[in-house]
Amino acid sequence: MHFLTPSLTSIIDDRTLQHQVQIDILRLDQLHPQISGNKWFKLKYNLDESINLNAKEILSFGGAYSNHLHALAFAGKEYGIKTIGIIRGNEVLNDTLNDCKNWGMELHFISRENYRHKTDEEFLQSIQSEFPNAYIIPEGGNNALGRKGCEEILSGIDLSSYSHICCAIGTGATFSGIINSSIPSNHILGFSSLKNGLYLEDEIRNWTHHTNWFMIHDYHFGGFGKRTNELIQFMNEFNQLFNIDLDIVYTSKMLFGVFDLIVKNYFNTNSKILVIHSGGVQGNCSLSLK
Numbered sequence: 537m538h539f540l541t542p543s544l545t546s547i548i549d550d551r552t553l554q555h556q557v558q559i560d561i562l563r564l565d566q567l568h569p570q571i572s573g574n575k576w577f578k579l580k581y582n583l584d585e586s587i588n589l590n591a592k593e594i595l596s597f598g599g600a601y602s603n604h605l606h607a608l609a610f611a612g613k614e615y616g617i618k619t620i621g622i623i624r625g626n627e628v629l630n631d632t633l634n635d636c637k638n639w640g641m642e643l644h645f646i647s648r649e650n651y652r653h654k655t656d657e658e659f660l661q662s663i664q665s666e667f668p669n670a671y672i673i674p675e676g677g678n679n680a681l682g683r684k685g686c687e688e689i690l691s692g693i694d695l696s697s698y699s700h701i702c703c704a705i706g707t708g709a710t711f712s713g714i715i716n717s718s719i720p721s722n723h724i725l726g727f728s729s730l731k732n733g734l735y736l737e738d739e740i741r742n743w744t745h746h747t748n749w750f751m752i753h754d755y756h757f758g759g760f761g762k763r764t765n766e767l768i769q770f771m772n773e774f775n776q777l778f779n780i781d782l783d784i785v786y787t788s789k790m791l792f793g794v795f796d797l798i799v800k801n802y803f804n805t806n807s808k809i810l811v812i813h814s815g816g817v818q819g820n821c822s823l824s825l826k
């Protein structure tokens with residue numbers, strides 16, 4: 537597969553000028569037309585591992601708008617490995633799931649109640665016995681290999697020039713990889729897309745030994761996948777101002793937070809902020825927001 541080197545886009549407006557901060561956006565959304573953003577980093581070592589183990593299939597979990605399953609389905613097609621998606625809820629097919637299906641992913645829908653057990657040992661064993669040839673990747677690609685891949689997101693970046701690095705959080709795999717590959721002078725800020733994401737702080741402490749990070753819980757807009765008119769308006773204004781598409785689940789919430797904190801003088805003057813655009817814009821098509 538061919539990947540582009542993500543560019544850095546500087547964004548400047550009245551708010552950044554008035555508060556004397558600089559923002560660069562790392563455009564992981566430009567990495568690949570289908571496998572956008574952070575998902576490739578979480579998949580790459582998992583794909584290698586499935587090949588090492590001679591697995592015939594790769595199975596993973598996600599909601600009906602899952603960027604992770606979308607990326608996995610495409611990667612599976614490219615690698616010639618069969619993929620299986622276990623989908624939360626009895627959803628009708630949307631653009632995301634249609635792509636998955638067209639790229640050869642076998643879709644299995646399970647009830648929300650059942651899906652809740654997706655990390656239980658017993659549940660995973662029953663899935664493994666149903667699909668004995670499958671290499672199983674957890675929801676969101678969040679395992680040790682996924683987090684290891686995310687340590688490469690910042691490669692090639694001059695880290696010493698940034699005071700802050702901002703990143704959206706779902707499972708926390710991307711955030712952990714960024715923390716682990718940062719230098720002590722970087723403050724890593726993670727913006728949770730979940731309403732009750734406090735538990736993630738304990739998990740992240742297990743996944744990294746660095747302490748230069750802080751999680752922000754104020755910009756979930758009602759919870760995971762939830763959105764308000766204010767958020768949709770922000771996303772559209774951002775696109776008009778800077779000609780950059782954001783997704784509604786993660787990156788809109790993070791950038792809303794970044795600008796809100798700028799206006800509230802959270803950042804000292806002359807802060808230089810690197811914002812990770814983790815991609816995910818494909819999901820907006822399914823949500824009819826594009």
Ligand SMILES: *Cc1c(COP(=O)(O)O)cnc(C)c1O
Nearest residue numbers: 706707708709710786814815816
């Ligand atoms: C999946 C996703 C995330 C969340 O990544 P985690 O590693 O699960 O925290 C963030 N942004 C976008 C656009 C995503 O698709």
